Amino acid sequence: MDWGSLQAVLGGVNKHSTSIGKIWLTVLFIFRIMILVVAAERVWGDEQQDFVCNTLQPGCRNVCYDHFFPISHIRLWALQLIFVSTPALLVAMHVAYTRHEKKRRFRNGEKIDIEELKNEKMHIRGPLWWTYTSSIFFRIVFEAVFMYVFYYMYDGYQMPRLVKCSAWPCPNTVDCFVSRPTEKTTFTIFMLAVSGICMMLNLAELCYLVIKICMKESRKTT
């Protein structure tokens, strides 16, 4: 049980997405989840053990680490990925509900091909359009919120080499050294760039859906 389960859930949604949605899903899995699991987790793996302060005072290191890293980058990314993937579940639930209704009508005597129903690709129109666009909107909001939280919490996206700490029980202002700051900065900027790309893809998909529905409406009226 891990990110693979999320992949199984989102893979089902892939069938009913637009082409841009499919690209977004690919970028999410390859450039965010996979990078997080195979690379980023190792870079941050030893973050507290290798966080060294220039003092022997017991407790000073713990307190300073907690002060500068209230929540680790790696955990924040994991939460961001979970929150950003969740709106796709709305679409999956809507599709499941529509299929359930069609099956009920089939049981009540209407002629529907059950095999075709299972493999049917739902077209994004009507109520599904609203669910789909809301899910994209929420994705954009969550991405933006998490990018802002990162910026606010760590004063930018760069990992400093040295932080000066004077929280009790440190006897005075001590120098504390972060482990692998350059590697961490590289990955932070990489994840930020990919978040930006995902946001652009979501915005493009939103615009595409809105323009498509406007054109359809104008064709109906003319």
Added chain:
Amino acid sequence: MSWGFLRDLLSGVNKYSTGIGRIWVAVVFMFRLLVYIVAAENIWKYEHDEFECNIKQPGCENVCFDHFFPISHIRLWALQLIMVSTPSLLVVFHVAYRENREKHHNQQLYRSPGKIDGGLLCTYLISLILKIAFEIVFLVLFYKLYNGFKVPRLMKCDIRPCPNTVDCFISKPTEKMIFLCFLVVTSCLCIVLNLSELTYLIFKYSIKCYLKRYIRKHQGSRSNCYISEISGRNRPAAAGRFHNSSLTLPLNIQGECEKFSVDLQEG
């Protein structure tokens, strides 16, 4: 054997749940199980190694850690997830029992083994009540064991063999507190979902029961209507008497009887 088993269990339960039940499964899966495995477990991984006391006395750190954390947050969280998901097994077992019975008797005994009615409804309601109870019990346990949901940076410890009151520092207290708040919020959300589902099911089946009884009564008096109308054609006074005595019927049934008699006359 790992969390994959719980994931498969939850997916199996999804089939026999109501709409709200499916939302509950999604919340447990995405916001509790997945967050636990990919994020929370790693925070508490080295909690003992990183727990530091301002003393060199051997054994003091061990004793103080054991005193402040009789059972680690993360283990309590795991137990809560397991206990809260388990009542759903009752529903799965009951459906399996129904299917077995149908196979054994080689005929259809139920409209659909997975449909929530009759005995399965009781099992479903019991599973909901148990889920709510477990959630509340664990939240209360968290609160009582750790004096609230805060994780302090510093704890003072004076248990033997510590020679005096020593300062002990917990690792990553802020991060732990953030995830504990997340746990509390999602637990409360799950309690609300379970309560709504319970209310919805009780309300739905009470209305169904009431309507069934009402329709049975109505069908009973409708056949009385028919008999009195047939006799009423030959004896108009009797029909009139029927209408006069129909004060005991609800007004719309009286109206139905009159409509019925009009239909008969036109037919």
